Amino acid sequence: MAILSPVSSSAEGPITGWPVEGLAPQGQHVVLCLDVKDTLNHQRPTYENPEALETVDLTRFLFGLPDGTMIQTGEMKISAHEKSRLMAFLTGWLAGPPIMDGTWDYCSLKGTGAMITVVHKVSQKGRTYADVASTSPVMDQLAGQVPQLASFQIPVSAEVAPAAQPVQQVQPVQQAAPVQQVQPAPQAQPQVQTQQTAPGFTQVQQPPF
Numbered sequence: 001m002a003i004l005s006p007v008s009s010s011a012e013g014p015i016t017g018w019p020v021e022g023l024a025p026q027g028q029h030v031v032l033c034l035d036v037k038d039t040l041n042h043q044r045p046t047y048e049n050p051e052a053l054e055t056v057d058l059t060r061f062l063f064g065l066p067d068g069t070m071i072q073t074g075e076m077k078i079s080a081h082e083k084s085r086l087m088a089f090l091t092g093w094l095a096g097p098p099i100m101d102g103t104w105d106y107c108s109l110k111g112t113g114a115m116i117t118v119v120h121k122v123s124q125k126g127r128t129y130a131d132v133a134s135t136s137p138v139m140d141q142l143a144g145q146v147p148q149l150a151s152f153q154i155p156v157s158a159e160v161a162p163a164a165q166p167v168q169q170v171q172p173v174q175q176a177a178p179v180q181q182v183q184p185a186p187q188a189q190p191q192v193q194t195q196q197t198a199p200g201f202t203q204v205q206q207p208p209f
Helices: 085-094 140-145
Strands: 027-045 053-064 070-072 113-122 128-136 193-196 202-205
Touching: 070 128, 085 128
Parallel strands: none
Antiparallel strands: 027 053, 027 113, 053 070, 113 128, 193 202
């Protein structure tokens, strides 16, 4: 979801997006919006103090050109402030300010056509890249030139892999000590009492039971 609500702040965006290869040609082109990517709770150094971090919500748009090349917008902060880059980008595309009553999601622009102006810039590292300088609606007479989504393979962004969960070591199961069988208690043998009676004779007295 990417629903705009009125706010009173503005700022720039992060370094996030898609691993796009190739350099889109300069000039004005009829394009198709291939994807929209939001990056929420992104931490980055502030412009005023690079040693301080700020947490921002960011978005970027990916477009496909008729020649098969792709181009992504610069990083924009998700901000409904009238001077924000995102508001200027959407206002140009829609030919008017977007709806901000909580019923419109700018991600719904995915799969729709637009007119963009592409310019080439040189980064601080000396690399030439293509940037979207402006957006506008597609004129009716050019609607048939909007590229088809099936003509493109959207590159997959490299996501941060989740931290590996520690492997719990399985403790070896200790075998229980063998159960010693209980030996039955020896039964008392009845004692036989003898009594001498006459010479050569012995009288045996059985124990009572």
